[in-house]
Every structure is written in C-alpha cells, then in structure tokens.
Amino acid sequence: MSALLIGAIVVIVMTMVFAFTNGFHDAANAIATSVSTRALPPRVALLMAALGNLVGSFLGAKVAGTVGEGIVSLPPGTKSLVVVFAGLVGAVVWNLITWYFGLPASSSHSLIGGLVGATLAALSLGLSGQVLWSGILDKVIVPMIISPVIGLVVGYLVMLAVMWTFRRSAPGRLNRGFRFAQTGSAALMALGHGMQDAAKSMGIVVLALNISGIQHDHHIPWWVYLLTAGVMAAGTYSGGWRVIRTLGRRIIHLDPPQGFAAELSGAAVLFGASIGFGVPISTTHTITAAIMGVGATKRLSAVRWGVAGNIVVAWVLTLPAAGLFALVVYYLAHLILG
Numbered sequence: 001m002s003a004l005l006i007g008a009i010v011v012i013v014m015t016m017v018f019a020f021t022n023g024f025h026d027a028a029n030a031i032a033t034s035v036s037t038r039a040l041p042p043r044v045a046l047l048m049a050a051l052g053n054l055v056g057s058f059l060g061a062k063v064a065g066t067v068g069e070g071i072v073s074l075p076p077g078t079k080s081l082v083v084v085f086a087g088l089v090g091a092v093v094w095n096l097i098t099w100y101f102g103l104p105a106s107s108s109h110s111l112i113g114g115l116v117g118a119t120l121a122a123l124s125l126g127l128s129g130q131v132l133w134s135g136i137l138d139k140v141i142v143p144m145i146i147s148p149v150i151g152l153v154v155g156y157l158v159m160l161a162v163m164w165t166f167r168r169s170a171p172g173r174l175n176r177g178f179r180f181a182q183t184g185s186a187a188l189m190a191l192g193h194g195m196q197d198a199a200k201s202m203g204i205v206v207l208a209l210n211i212s213g214i215q216h217d218h219h220i221p222w223w224v225y226l227l228t229a230g231v232m233a234a235g236t237y238s239g240g241w242r243v244i245r246t247l248g249r250r251i252i253h254l255d256p257p258q259g260f261a262a263e264l265s266g267a268a269v270l271f272g273a274s275i276g277f278g279v280p281i282s283t284t285h286t287i288t289a290a291i292m293g294v295g296a297t298k299r300l301s302a303v304r305w306g307v308a309g310n311i312v313v314a315w316v317l318t319l320p321a322a323g324l325f326a327l328v329v330y331y332l333a334h335l336i337l338g
Helices: 003-036 042-057 061-070 078-100 107-124 133-165 171-211 222-238 241-250 256-277 283-296 305-337
Strands: none
Touching: 003 042, 003 078, 003 107, 003 171, 003 222, 003 256, 003 283, 042 171, 042 222, 061 133, 061 171, 061 256, 078 107, 078 171, 078 305, 107 133, 107 171, 107 283, 107 305, 133 256, 133 283, 171 222, 171 256, 171 283, 256 283
C-alpha cells in the first residue's frame, strides 16, 4: 500500500471524526427550539435531525465544491495530506472545547480556520500552494457577517407576521397548533444543516482524493455521500445537550410560535445560501441570530444579551483559534515525520 493511499485513508478517517463531532455539536441547531418548547421529545427530535442531515447531504454539492476548491490550493503529495489532517485536528479540538463550555460556535468556521492555519504553516516551511484569500473573503467572511444579520431580520419579521396573523387566537390552542407545526420547521432546519455541514465534510474528502491522485476531478462519489451523511447522522443522534441548553433556554425562553418562527427563518436562510449561492454559512450563526430576532419582538430585554455576547465572542474566536491549533499540529507533524 502506497504512502499516498495510506495518507488519504488517514485523512478520510479524520474527516469522519470531524463529521461526528459536527453532528453532536450542531444537533442543537435543528432541535433546540423544538425540545425547549416541548414540541418534540428529545430522542424523537434527535432522530429527525439525523434523518434530515442524511437527506440534506445529497443536496449540498454546491457547498462541497466551494469547500473543496475555494479555500486553499494544495499540490498533490503526502505533505499536502498532512496539511489537511492538521486542519481537521484543529477543527475537532475547537469543536470539543466549545461543546464542553456549551457554546454554539460554528463547526464550519472551525474547519475553514483549521485548513487555513495548517496551510499557512506548510507555506512557511516551503510547501507550494496558496490560501485563496479572495475566495475566503467572498465565500466565508462576507457570508459570515451577512447571514446572522439576515437571520435576525427574517426571524423578527416572521415572528411579527405570526403575531399579527394569530392575534385573535386563544393562547392554549395556538400553542398546541404550533407545537405540531414545529415538527415541519425542525425537519427543514435539519435538512438545511445537512445541505451545509455534511457537504463541507464531503468537500474535504474529495480534496483528499484529489491530492492523493485517487481522483482527478471534483465529482463526489456515491460512497462519500453515504459515509459522510451516515457518520454525521450518528453524531447528531448521540446528542449535544450542552449546546442544546444554550440555544433552547439560555438565550430566551421560547414558546411554540416563537420556536416555529425561529426554525422557519433559519431554514429559509440555509436553503437560500446552499441552493442559491453554494456558500458555506454557519447553521449555528443563522439559527442563533433567528432566535434573537424572534425574541426581540417580545421586548429587547427578553433576550439575554449577556449570553448572546459570549456566543458572539466564540464566533469571533473560531477562525483564528482553530487555525492556531491546526498550525501547531502541522508543525508537530512536520517535526515527527520530517
């Protein structure tokens, strides 16, 4: 077995580790509101999120292409596989740190930050290749800033529409109806998460296949869809209760109409970004901003802005922190492997 093939297998395995952590770290994105409003039992909600991730992965080819081609450019060879491996380790480490503290940081930006950090370390040691800064600006930084703003505004407007439409409805009957409606909105969020986050892992697998010479185009093989989606679904079903508590209860206490509005708003932004533009936005940023927008219709003080501020700090730190971890991992790997 050649060194390139062994390297590709190691990177693919590490990508699956990342996909699994992404699943349990970001399970909250799809189900936190449904669980907190008691629209769905936790295990039923997790199963729905897992199935949504599975199906959504098959609709995320545009996002996978952006991640596989538009972030870094690396030459074929084992050294480039080490770069991708280090980037994945950096992303996983940051995922685990933010999961431990219950912060809904972005797994997507952890992955991108890790890739960039490892690539910069490799370039400093003479590896040819480049960080595609224009692509990162257009496909990562700008969407990172815009998507939460859109999520907040859409969440606010959708909640206003719900409040106006059902202004004469009895609260008890209204809550029962929206608990049922949240089954659909949570399913849409899970589908959108699969279109985004499963697709990013698939893009990394295809990048590894190209670097190792196993594949010479950016077509996603059928087994990559099945493997990535299955691993992420397993990670999702294993849960991520620390993050679920933060999104579902600590930002604002949601009732069923608010939960429905937040999920529907978040899903709309994810679908637009995935199908319309193929940009890798953060499901975490989007649903968190939508929850804030929905909460602001009640009154600004209803949103726990201190908790929201801690989340924003995690957002800002994610790219550089994951990049720093990946940079250190690459330097260590370089010392060990030579």
